Amino acid sequence: MLPDLSPAQEKLLIRLADPEAAADWGNDVSGASLMALLANAEFHGVLPIVLRKFRERGDANLPKDAGLPQKLAELRDQATTATGQSMLLQYHGDRIMKALAAKSVPARIVKGPVFARKLYRQVADRPFTDIDILVDPASIDEANRTIAQCGFELGSNEAESRELQEYKWLEKENSSLLIELHGNLVHDTGMRRRLSLGFRELQTIDGGQTDTPAALLTIAIVHAAGGHKFHRLQLCVDVLQGLRALKSPEEEARLLEAARMTGIELELATVLNVTGRLFGAARAIELADRIKPDLSIRLAKWLITGKMLLRVNSRDKMRSRLSRDAFRWVQRLARPRPYPA
Incomplete structure (x- = not known):
């Protein structure tokens, strides 16, 4: 269980987790408070950003109590190792x-390294622990054979993987290296009747380009709400950075059209709403409000709050879990919205 944070400490964590926010806080913050913040930052996947801001502030300006210098040294060593792993x-x-291209299997890497390169000014702010490759479902068998030929072995149940359209491959000589092959980024079969994000949908969103802001933000939203169910803050940071990458009304319109096409209007409204309220991003809330709310969207916004997300592994973790589980049922029961083909 994570150390509890006061409301003031939670606000500081949010500010430190924002890649674009200044690395400043009052001199009255104790070493013990910063240690608690570091523990929460590590759990929430935003530790690299926080460590960078500590470095920018300068160790000489940090408290020397509560074992903070030693803890920082340990975490920095871990961060260096994580960068090497990435x-x-x-x-x-x-x-x-390259092997897939040689066999004429259309594929694209999504999430981790693409987010780091395209959405973050500091690539090291967004490490990743696996590589996600998306292919058309018709190409999954050939893609699986190709990955096996590259020295990986299947680490997930084949029948379950086929149902979820998600295969987990481990490098034979180093099982810490994970490749995930996807036929669709929506794995929950109960949700896939309403929403879908696959290779062809992303091609349509990109409109002849590759990794456009609308496509990246769509992926981030599905990742947060369709895959991991808001289990850590990093998911919303990806969304925040994706939102910042939208530079024009035309790109915003493309995002909203992508949400209609893929069926993720509920998820877009929910994720942008909680991200906007967490980080004080008025534009996120304004975009979320452009989706006409029905009962499912109103209920989802009520269930998914910043407090719920920050307390995933705190004393309130059961309440957080219940809210997130209820949100999943809202997703499964929500009616598909008509989309003109």
Whole structure:
């Protein structure tokens, strides 16, 4: 269980987790408070951003009590190792992509390294622990064979993987290297009747380009609400950065059209709403409010709050879990909205 944070400490965590926010806080923050913040930042996947801001502030300006210097040294060593792991994963991901291209299997890497490169000014702010490759469902068998030929072995149940359209491959010589092959980024079969985000949908959203802001933000929203169910703050930071990448009304319109096409209007409204309220991003809330709310959207916004997300692993974790589980049922029971083909 994570150390409890006061409301003031939660606000500081949010500010430190924002890649674009200044690295400043009052001199009255104790070493013990910063240690609690670091523990929460590590759990929520935003530790690299927080460590960078500590470095920008300067160790000489940090409290010397509560073992903070030693803890920072340990976490910085871990961050260096994580960066090396990300680089190794990127190498294997590129190698597999070349092998897929040689067999004329259309594929794209999504999430981790693409988010880091496209959405974050500091690539090291967004490490990743696996490589996600998306292919058309018709190409899954050939893609699986190709990954196996690249020295990986299937680490997930084949029948379950086929149902979920998600295969987990582990490198034979180093099982910490994980490649996930997807036929659809929506794995919950109960939700897939309403929403879908696959290779072809992303091609349509990109409109002849690759990794457009609308496509990246759509992926981030599905990742937060359709995959991991708001289990850590990093998911909303990805969305925040994706929102910042939308530079024009035309790109905003493309995002909203993508939400209609893929059926994720409920998820878009919910994720943008909680992200906007967490980080004080008025534009996120305004975009969320452009989706005409029905009962499911109103209920989802009520269930998914910043407090719920921040307390996933706190004393209130059961309440957080119940809210997130209830949100999943809202997703499964929500009616598909008509989309003109």
